[in-house]
Amino acid sequence: MTITPKQLHVNLFEMACVSHIVHGMWRAPGNSRHRYGELSYWLEVARLAEEGLFDAVFLADVIGTYDRFGDGTAAALREGLQIPNLDPLMLVPAMAAVTQNLGFGVTFSTTYEPPFAFARRMATLDLLTQGRVGWNIVTSYLPSAARNFGLEDEIPHDQRYAIADEYIDVLYKLWEGSWDDDAVVNNAAAGVFTNPDAVRPINHDGRHFRVAGPHLVAPGRQRTPVLFQATGSPAGLEFAARHAEVVFIGGNTTQAVRDNIARTRERARAHGRNGDDIRFIVMAGIIADTTQELAEKKLEKYRQYYSVEGALVHAQAEIDLRRHDPDARIGDVLKREGVPFGNMGRRFHPDQTVGSALRQIASFDEGRFFVVGTPGRIADEIERWLDIDGIDGINLRQYHTFETARDFIDLVVPELQRRGRYRTAYAPGETLRERLFEPGRAHLPERHFGSRYRNPAALHAPAEPLFPTETFSKAS
Numbered sequence: 001m002t003i004t005p006k007q008l009h010v011n012l013f014e015m016a017c018v019s020h021i022v023h024g025m026w027r028a029p030g031n032s033r034h035r036y037g038e039l040s041y042w043l044e045v046a047r048l049a050e051e052g053l054f055d056a057v058f059l060a061d062v063i064g065t066y067d068r069f070g071d072g073t074a075a076a077l078r079e080g081l082q083i084p085n086l087d088p089l090m091l092v093p094a095m096a097a098v099t100q101n102l103g104f105g106v107t108f109s110t111t112y113e114p115p116f117a118f119a120r121r122m123a124t125l126d127l128l129t130q131g132r133v134g135w136n137i138v139t140s141y142l143p144s145a146a147r148n149f150g151l152e153d154e155i156p157h158d159q160r161y162a163i164a165d166e167y168i169d170v171l172y173k174l175w176e177g178s179w180d181d182d183a184v185v186n187n188a189a190a191g192v193f194t195n196p197d198a199v200r201p202i203n204h205d206g207r208h209f210r211v212a213g214p215h216l217v218a219p220g221r222q223r224t225p226v227l228f229q230a231t232g233s234p235a236g237l238e239f240a241a242r243h244a245e246v247v248f249i250g251g252n253t254t255q256a257v258r259d260n261i262a263r264t265r266e267r268a269r270a271h272g273r274n275g276d277d278i279r280f281i282v283m284a285g286i287i288a289d290t291t292q293e294l295a296e297k298k299l300e301k302y303r304q305y306y307s308v309e310g311a312l313v314h315a316q317a318e319i320d321l322r323r324h325d326p327d328a329r330i331g332d333v334l335k336r337e338g339v340p341f342g343n344m345g346r347r348f349h350p351d352q353t354v355g356s357a358l359r360q361i362a363s364f365d366e367g368r369f370f371v372v373g374t375p376g377r378i379a380d381e382i383e384r385w386l387d388i389d390g391i392d393g394i395n396l397r398q399y400h401t402f403e404t405a406r407d408f409i410d411l412v413v414p415e416l417q418r419r420g421r422y423r424t425a426y427a428p429g430e431t432l433r434e435r436l437f438e439p440g441r442a443h444l445p446e447r448h449f450g451s452r453y454r455n456p457a458a459l460h461a462p463a464e465p466l467f468p469t470e471t472f473s474k475a476s
């Protein structure tokens with residue numbers, strides 16, 4: 001019996017801005033990031049990702065600015081740090097038009113815009129791309145975003161997930177329940193385009209939303225796009241366990257990653273799903289060249305352009321670490337400055353020294369899922385991620401556009417293919433969900449919460465909320 005080794009899923013990690021996560025790099029010679037506003041840039045991204053047989057281009061998004069560090073928004077503007085930033089949904093049709101198989105993961109927040117319009121936009125993309133889209137569900141963490149949508153401040157963290165749970169319930173009703181598969185008959189002779197008996201309102205009347213329906217878009221191949229989510233909190237984990245199909249997972253050690261995966265699978269089972277109904281993806285840094293020496297030189301070259309200020313802006317750091325004694329403990333510095341251990345706490349420990357935090361930022365080492373070297377060394381490491389850490393795929397972090405993706409495609413992909421760890425062709429016509437799971441699985445499985453609305457009677461039976469008592473304390 002031959003055992004087929006687990007194959008790697010790969011998304012190209014993108015954002016329609018100059019500086020997404022590795023700040024300062026846009027200044028490196030030959031980097032194309034300043035072209036984020038050119039349609040030709042996105043066509044190149046799409047063609048390249050399809051040439052590399054990637055699962056998808058994954059588009060991050062934020063709807064506010066990073067304004068906590070230094071002089072407000074000025075630093076983010078100088079750095080091109082997620083501002084200017086385009087609407088990712090608008091890029092998909094152009095990229096879809098020049099590709100046949102590539103998928104698209106698009107970030108959209110459940111917190112500020114009502115669900116009906118988003119249901120329509122996403123369903124439009126699923127229809128136009130023949131089922132090649134996924135949705136990265138976020139609740140938005142920037143306080144500045146709240147002020148763009150009429151609020152004084154952020155909605156408390158866990159309450160955002162409670163809102164998201166009702167939001168997605170509305171979406172399922174529209175996507176799964178409002179139209180039958182055979183609703184569109186397109187019968188010119190009979191003068192009937194859509195059978196009215198096969199389309200129904202949803203009449204959702206909940207705590208946060210009232211939506212009558214019917215949905216405005218006939219079902220696409222997936223109906224519900226593939227549901228992606230990243231989380232690090234208990235409320236977010238519960239949300240993922242009920243809804244997400246692809247989860248971004250973190251962890252600094254193999255054990256931590258394995259524990260995170262096991263915990264998420266266990267909670268998914270508690271929601272009536274199978275443990276393997278969820279795929280786990282990590283954000284990975286891969287710097288490849290033909291020899292170890294050349295790969296390390298490339299890393300050094302990239303490091304020269306890295307912006308520590310950008311990293312502090314992105315972290316919404318409360319203090320400028322560069323202005324403090326490198327031997328001082330971060331906790332003591334914050335205390336002296338009268339600043340709470342808030343955003344800094346996500347990345348650093350209060351006992352850590354200022355110097356070590358700065359070295360951590362500047363080192364470029366992105367932790368567990370970072371490898372620099374030859375294709376052989378990289379493939380060895382990826383095999384460990386797949387088999388020992390237990391992940392299913394990566395979002396490929398771009399240090400240099402298009403060098404990072406080009407290197408991955410030219411050097412790493414052939415080595416992974418040689419080892420049976422990467423597809424050698426797309427399965428023509430497959431949906432994104434089928435690519436991530438199995439042929440024939442274009443829709444949410446029956447055991448997924450969202451599929452209940454395929455029974456129209458369920459539209460009138462309110463679903464139990466994930467967080468029944470919405471008692472939330474302070475914002476976080």
Ligand SMILES: Cc1cc2nc3c(=O)[nH]c(=O)nc-3n(C[C@H](O)[C@H](O)[C@H](O)COP(=O)(O)O)c2cc1C
Binds near residue numbers: 059060062141248395
């Ligand atoms: C790989 C990855 C991609 C993410 N992309 C976005 C994004 O595009 N927009 C956003 O608002 N948040 C994004 N986030 C943040 C998550 O949505 C989430 O806020 C974070 O993981 C913390 O989890 P929690 O909200 O459960 O506390 C991303 C996180 C990760 C790990």
